[in-house]
Amino acid sequence: MSKFERSTRPSTAFVLRYGLAVLSVAAALSITQLLRTYFEPTPNSLFFCAIVVSSWIAGLGPGLLSGLLSVGVIDYYFLFPRYTLGVNPEDVPRLAVFLVSAASISWLSGGQRRAKESLRQARDELELKVQERTAELRQINEELRAEIAERKNAEGALLSSEAQLKQAQAVAHLGSYEVDALTGHTRWSDEVFRILGLDPASGSLSRQEFVERLVHPEDREYAMQGYDRVVHEGKLYDLEYRVIRPDGSVRFVQSMGEPIRTPDGGAVVRLVGALLDITERKQSEDSLARLNRTLQTLYQCNQALVHASDEYELLQTVCRILVEVGRVRMAWVGYRELDREKSIRPVAQAGYDDGYVENVKAIWADAERGHGPTGTAIRTGKPSWTQNIQTDSSIAPWRTEALKRGYGSNISLPLMSDSATFGALTLYDQQPNAFNERTVEQFTELADNLAYGVIALRTRAERSRAEHALREAQAELAHVTRVMTMGELAASIAHEINQPLAAVVTNANACLRWLTGPIPNLDEGRAAVARIARDGNRASDVIGRIRALVKKSATEQAHLDINEVIQEVLGLIQTEIRKNEVVLRRKLAPDLPRILGDRVQLQQVILNLMMNGIEAMSAVTDRSRDLLIRSCRYESDKVLIAVQDSGTGLETESLDHLFTAFFTTKPKGMGMGLAISRSIIEAHGGKLWASPNDGPGATFQFTLHVGSKEEEAR
Ligand SMILES: Nc1ncnc2c1ncn2[C@@H]1O[C@H](COP(=O)(O)OP(=O)(O)OP(=O)(O)O)[C@@H](O)[C@H]1O
Ligand SMILES: [Mg+2]
Structure with a gap:
């Protein structure tokens, strides 16, 4: 509100109020003047009305004013003498009464008005207060409503976080629990019940009951001692043990938590912790360890295969590795026999057996005793296994004996050569269901490698037998030809x-x-x-x-001085040389290292070469018949012996056939001399070859390895 407004408003109200008094009196006068013609004496009640209206509407002051004005007007206009303000004495009481009435009416009307005014004011104040209170209440209401909404939200959030917690616990297989250290009472989350295979409605078990009814017997003591230690020492704990669910299944759990002490830091009163189902983790750890073992086993078996020199030794080594590294309880190899019973002959075994393999008497025929894994694997050429020896019907004839020895499951893998099965490798594990598709694959690979190794060893053995026979035949032949040469x-x-x-x-x-x-x-x-x-x-x-x-005599290896060997041969053919008018020259290098060889065989080679040389020169008449025998070092580790003649020489095309058995150009020759000589030299690890001379004649030479110093010393 402006200053002007504030200063003008009360005066305006004042003017209006008193103006109203004047106007109302004027109005009463006008109307009474009109009524004067009809009524005698003239009524002045309308002036009371003016007084009432003025005092009612404008208050006591204007009411009194209108009363005074009305007295004046009545006196002036209606009392004799009219139109003067003079008053007859007899009218004075009337006017006085009028004036008193007017004052009373004004006072009453003014009082009534004031009362009404204060009533209105009180009502206004009340209304204001009510409004204020209402506003306050509204605000409180709104605040309350907001609080309720907030609380509802919080409750909702709590419920949803509880649900989330439950869900998270279920997903993580993680339950939470509380144990009263004094009474042993427990409080478990739903997930703990689920992990333990119990119904949450049945209520949680006491610590004692939990250990006695659910913890695996083998882990009970450990679990008990663990908890006791936690209660005593009051430190954070982390225990792993097995529990057995009511349905008999075994689960691995991890229990970790914190002991809570009394507020003054005294004794442990509660254990608050989490129970985690780690069965899957354990299983994967187990299968990882198993896989590692299998790989290690395969590696070692392959190493054994590479280094094997004997079939049965190899089979035995592989069985031993399977038991020691692969941790199977028992492994054995059986060979298929082609007898009437179609029996299986055990050839290698390792691990805990206690006569099992000897007594198993499995066969590979299509009969009851042939339907075990080993018989089936041999008969069908495919892996065959018993998942659970306790229940599988195919193992029935051997079940009791197998269970006695702690076998839980087994697998038999065929040993094959060119798609024919010659035996089987059979493994027994302590656990039922120890062999799955993956292990079958790995062990099949092992069996295939083993079969390959066995066949390779057999081939090697056969080849060495053949080589031995060949060597014997060659020695025999060499002997025969030597005797024949001697005869000649x-x-x-x-x-x-x-x-x-x-x-x-x-x-x-x-x-x-x-x-x-x-x-x-x-x-x-x-x-x-x-x-x-x-x-x-x-x-x-x-x-x-x-x-x-x-x-x-049998081949006899010795460290020989090759020059000495040459001299001995020369001692036999002196007469031949003289008879054939051959000029013999020797160029024998002194201090040659000894060579490792058979004296007689090497003499035979030198004799053959010298005789061939003498014979090649028998037709030579136009030049001297020169026969040169040389010995010298060759390369770093060999000795070379050469026999050079000045005979008929060699045709280029005959070079290919010289060393072939029965190739001869001589009427009485057998064609065996050079063939035998080459086989002797090659058996000594050397080489024998022929080459035409620059001049007439040919040179035949051979090399021999120098024997090592250590060998020589032996
Ligand atoms: N020094 C040589 N010069 C030329 N030809 C040779 C010489 N030595 C061998 N030959 C040829 O090689 C052939 C094979 O010789 P090899 O010693 O194997 O048999 P052979 O001498 O004929 O009969 P034998 O079995 O009695 O020794 C000879 O028949 C001959 O033709
Ligand atoms: Mg000959």
Whole structure:
């Protein structure tokens, strides 16, 4: 409100109120003037009305004013003398009464008005207060409503978070619990009941009952001791144990939590914790460990396969690895027998058996005793297994014995060669259902590798037997040809022996003469006897060499001086050389390392090559018949022996056939000399080859490995 408004409003109201008094009196005057013609004496009641109206509407002041004005007007207009303000004495009481009445009416009307005014004011105030109170109440109401809504929201959130918690517990297989340390009473969440396979409606068990009724017997002591320790020590805890649900299934649980002490930090009064179902984790840990073991087993078995040298040793090693590394309870290998009963012969076994394999007497025929895993695997060529020995009907004939030995399940894998089964590898595990599709696959691979290894070893054994037989045949042949060569050389050799024998006889005669004369010459006699002894030894040496060459003896490896071997051969063919007018030259390198070989066989090779050389030169008349025998070092670890002649030489096309058995160009030749020589040298780890000379003739040479120093020392 402006200052002006505030200063003007009361004066305006004042003017209006008093104006109303004047107007109402004026109105009463006007109407009474009109009524004067009809009424005598003139009524003045209308002035009372004006007074009432003024005092009623405008208050006591205007009411009194209108009363005064009315007295004046009545006196002026209606009392004699009219139109003067003078009053007759007899009218004074009337006017006084009028005036008093007017004052009373004004006072009453004003009072009534004031009362009405204060009533209105009181009502207004009341109304204001009511409004204020209502507003207050409304606000309180709204606040209350907001609070209720908030509370409802909180309740909703609580309910939903509880539901979420329940859901989370179910999803995580995590239950929560509380244990009263003093009474042993417990409070479990729904999930704890679910983990334990119990109905939440049945109520939670006391700690004691829980341990006795649900914890696995083997883990009871551990669980009890664990909880007792927690109560004593009051530290955070984390225990893992097994529980058995009422339906008999076993679950792994992890119980972890915190002990709560009395507020003053005294004794532990409660345990608040969580129970987690870790069965799946344990199972996956278990299967991971199992997988690891299987891989380790496969690796070690494969290692055994690579290094195996004996079939039965390999089977035994694989069974042992399966038991020690693969942790199967027992493993055995049976071979299929082709007898009338179609029996299975145990050939390897490892692990706890206690005579089981010997007594199992399984067969692979289509009969009751042939329907076990081993018989089936051999008969069908496919893996066969018993998931649970306790219940599976196929294992019936052996069930009691198998259970006695703690076998829970088994698997048998065929050992196959070229799609034919020759045996089976059978494994027994302590647990039922130990073999699943995956392990079957892995063990099948192992069995396949094992079968492959067995076949490879058999092939290797057969080959080495064949090689042995071949070596024997070759040795036999070599011997025969040696004897034949000796036969051919018989005349020359006889001559070789004859020479020292003749010398012996000559020296013996001379000795006789020196001793039987008149004066025995002892010195000459002694010298003659010494010559006899020398020549006798020479003859004996030749005979010894011939005997060695002719004798049939097993191969004998020794560290040989190859030059010595050459000299011994030369000692046999001196006569042949002379007879054929051959000029023999030797170029033998001194200090050659010893070579490892068979003396007689190497002599035979050198003899063959030298005889071939002499024979190749027999037709040569236009040049000297030169035969050179050389020995020298070759490469870093070999010795080379070469026989070079100046004979007919070699046709390029015949180079390919020289070493083939029965290839000969000689009328009386057998064609075996070079073939046998090459096989001997190759058996010594060396090489024999021929090459034409730059000039006339050919060279045949061979190499031999130097024996190692250590071997030589042995
Ligand atoms: N030094 C050589 N010079 C030329 N040809 C040779 C020589 N040595 C061997 N040959 C040829 O190689 C052939 C095979 O020789 P090998 O010693 O195997 O048999 P062979 O001498 O004929 O009969 P034998 O079985 O009695 O030794 C000979 O027939 C000959 O043709
Ligand atoms: Mg020959």
